[in-house]
Every structure is written in C-alpha cells, then in structure tokens.
Amino acid sequence: MTTVLASNAPLRPRPKPGILDIVAYVGGKSKIDGIAHPLKLSSNENILGCSPSAAAAFVETASQLNLYPDGRSNLLRAAVAQHFKLEPDRLIFGCGSDEIFTLLAQVYCEPGDNVVQGQYGFLAYRIAARGAGAAVRFAREPNLRVDVNAVLDEVDERTRIVYIANPANPTGTWLSGAEIQTLHDRLPPNVILVLDGAYAEFAEDDAYDDGIALARRSENVVVTRTFSKIHGLAALRVGWAYGPLAITEAMELIRAPFNVNLPAEASAVAALGDEDFVEQSLALIRQWRPWLSQQLGGLGLEVFPSQANFVLARFPDAPGRTAREAEAYLASKGILVRGLSNYGLSDSLRITIGLEAHNRAVVEALGPFMNQ
Numbered sequence: 001m002t003t004v005l006a007s008n009a010p011l012r013p014r015p016k017p018g019i020l021d022i023v024a025y026v027g028g029k030s031k032i033d034g035i036a037h038p039l040k041l042s043s044n045e046n047i048l049g050c051s052p053s054a055a056a057a058f059v060e061t062a063s064q065l066n067l068y069p070d071g072r073s074n075l076l077r078a079a080v081a082q083h084f085k086l087e088p089d090r091l092i093f094g095c096g097s098d099e100i101f102t103l104l105a106q107v108y109c110e111p112g113d114n115v116v117q118g119q120y121g122f123l124a125y126r127i128a129a130r131g132a133g134a135a136v137r138f139a140r141e142p143n144l145r146v147d148v149n150a151v152l153d154e155v156d157e158r159t160r161i162v163y164i165a166n167p168a169n170p171t172g173t174w175l176s177g178a179e180i181q182t183l184h185d186r187l188p189p190n191v192i193l194v195l196d197g198a199y200a201e202f203a204e205d206d207a208y209d210d211g212i213a214l215a216r217r218s219e220n221v222v223v224t225r226t227f228s229k230i231h232g233l234a235a236l237r238v239g240w241a242y243g244p245l246a247i248t249e250a251m252e253l254i255r256a257p258f259n260v261n262l263p264a265e266a267s268a269v270a271a272l273g274d275e276d277f278v279e280q281s282l283a284l285i286r287q288w289r290p291w292l293s294q295q296l297g298g299l300g301l302e303v304f305p306s307q308a309n310f311v312l313a314r315f316p317d318a319p320g321r322t323a324r325e326a327e328a329y330l331a332s333k334g335i336l337v338r339g340l341s342n343y344g345l346s347d348s349l350r351i352t353i354g355l356e357a358h359n360r361a362v363v364e365a366l367g368p369f370m371n372q
C-alpha cells in the first residue's frame with residue numbers, strides 16, 4: 001500500500017475525538033497507609049456483607065468454572081421477572097448497572113447528540129455518554145436535589161438520554177413519583193428517561209416511586225437496578241434494566257455475549273430469594289440513617305435528607321474544619337469516607353451508613369474535630 005502522509009506527524013493509533021478528555025472514574029478509597037484494616041465507609045457497600053445463601057451459591061459454582069455462563073442469564077432473568085412481576089423479555093442484564101449506562105449511550109448516542117443529567121449526577125453517566133461521542137449537559141441542582149424544570153431546560157432536539165439516579169448518588173436526595181411523572185410527561189417521546197434505582201430499596205419515603213410502573217406503560221423509560229447495594233454483591237458486578245422491548249432488544253445486539261458470569265448469576269439468584277438478609281440490610285439503614293444525620297447536624301454540619309444507604313454532610317469553609325481536613329482527620333483514625341471534589345462538592349463528604357459502632361466512631365471522631 002502506498003500512502004502519502006500529509007505532514008510529518010508520526011503515524012500511530014489515536015483515540016477518537018473526546019476520549020482523552022474524559023476524566024476516568026475513581027472509586028472510593030480502600031486503603032490508609034499504616035492502617036491494616038481501615039473502616040471503609042467510602043463506597044456505599046453493604047456493611048453486613050451478603051446473603052449467606054448467595055455466598056454458598058457462589059462457592060457451589062467453583063466446580064463449573066470451565067463452562068461459559070448462559071448468555072441470556074435465563075435463571076436470573078426468570079428470578080427477577082418473578083420477583084418484580086416483570087416481562088422477562090423486557091429485561092437486560094449487565095456487568096453492574098454501569099454497563100447498562102454504557103450500552104444505552106452506545107446504542108442511542110452519536111457525535112453531536114447530548115445527554116442530560118443533574119449537576120451532581122453519578123459520574124458513570126457522563127463517562128458512558130462521552131465514550132459514545134455525546135456531549136453532557138448538566139442541569140443545576142438547587143439544594144443538591146434534581147430540579148425537573150432545570151432538567152427540561154437542558155433538553156434540546158439533540159438530547160437522546162436523561163439520566164436520573166433516584167435516590168441520587170452522591171447527594172442521597174430523591175424525587176417524588178409525581179415529579180418523575182411530570183418530567184416524563186414533558187420530555188419529548190424520543191428521549192430515553194433512565195431511572196437509576198441503585199438505592200431504590202433503601203427509599204421508604206411515601207412519595208418515592210421506583211419508576212417500574214412508569215417504565216411498564218412507556219415507550220421511553222428504562223429503570224436500572226443493581227445487586228451491588230442492598231444485596232451486597234458489589235464484587236460480582238450484576239445489574240439489570242427493565243424497559244421497552246424495542247430498547248432492550250437494541251441493546252442486546254451489542255451486549256458482550258457472556259457479560260454476567262456464572263458465579264455472579266448464581267449468587268444473584270440466591271440473593272434475591274433471601275428476604276431476611278434484605279430486611280436486615282434495610283433495618284440497619286432505617287435505624288442509623290436518621291441517627292447519623294441528626295448527630296452530624298448536631299455538630300454543626302449541614303446534612304442533606306437521604307433515602308440511600310449514605311448521608312452527605314457539608315462542612316464549613318473555615319480553616320481547620322473543611323471537608324478535606326475532615327477526610328484526612330477521619331483517615332488518621334482509620335475511617336475512610338468519600339471526598340467529593342470530583343463531583344464539584346469539595347465542601348462535602350459522603351459517609352456510608354455502617355454498623356452501630358462504626359456510626360458512633362464517625363461521630364466521636366468528628367466531635368473534637370469540629371470543636372477544636
């Protein structure tokens with residue numbers, strides 16, 4: 001092949017435009033120098049572990065590791081369909097719900113398109129969209145809460161997807177079913193509304209709605225869920241989505257053939273059947289979320305209402321008491337929480353609800369820090 005080079009630029013592989021501008025996802029910290037077993041309250045994991053039946057199912061698959069998993073996750077499909085009373089064909093499974101966000105963006109976005117998310121929306125959405133060449137438009141979130149009008153203001157004729165986490169990470173705030181319905185009513189029908197329910201099980205506010213009923217009757221609503229949070233299977237990476245058949249079928253065309261692995265599928269099926277474990281996990285949050293919020297508020301921090309398994313606390317802008325200093329101080333006591341500067345919230349920390357002793361340890365450490 002003869003090629004004439006236009007310039008003397010070296011010929012080498014180049015990522016497509018926009019890829020190198022993406023800020024990669026960084027998970028919550030898991031290590032502190034010099035502390036062997038820090039208390040990790042930085043990634044909204046389930047502090048109780050996972051269901052014993054899920055762990056047993058995982059171990060049982062050890063004898064089948066030479067086999068490919070079922071490419072359509074049919075056991076899990078049947079279990080989720082039965083549990084949530086959903087049509088099995090309208091489900092799609094992913095390597096975490098993170099993969100679902102990426103599949104949606106890959107299928108529906110091209111350069112020139114955009115997606116809309118809240119100003120403090122989950123970082124994975126913007127990465128998925130930018131990876132597909134789409135721009136990201138951020139809707140302002142007064143009081144750290146998604147504002148339906150602000151979201152709609154960002155939607156234009158090139159908007160393909162609106163991503164809403166409900167409850168939201170990292171803020172913990174939520175929208176009511178009525179607000180979601182208004183958003184959907186006013187959204188053009190060619191825009192997909194993604195309702196990310198990663199923390200849905202922890203939301204008990206009367207006005208909250210997980211959006212499944214809306215997804216059932218709509219042509220453009222996709223609900224996503226995960227086994228990483230209430231089921232405590234974050235390590236196994238299992239998420240799913242329920243949406244219109246036209247959307248799930250299109251996503252299936254580019255889904256990696258065996259994206260949910262065999263131990264993960266078996267464990268997820270068992271986890272779904274363990275209602276006691278789910279109830280214990282929820283009871284822990286029900287008890288300690290208000291306690292932690294109230295205690296942190298009592299220390300003079302601004303704590304935002306949360307319906308998730310974590311709370312967000314805003315620190316003062318006073319030297320010696322900033323969020324950054326609090327994060328370092330807690331780390332010096334062996335406690336890892338999540339600093340939020342990559343969300344534009346460098347004045348705040350996100351703290352996963354722990355066991356009683358953990359929650360008390362956080363408050364006991366922050367007391368002297370705030371009053372020093």
Ligand SMILES: Cc1ncc(COP(=O)(O)O)c(C=O)c1O
Nearest residue numbers: 096097098165169198226228239
């Ligand atoms: C709002 C939100 N959505 C989705 C996820 C990702 O879930 P998964 O582990 O299923 O990829 C998270 C994880 O922290 C999250 O906070």
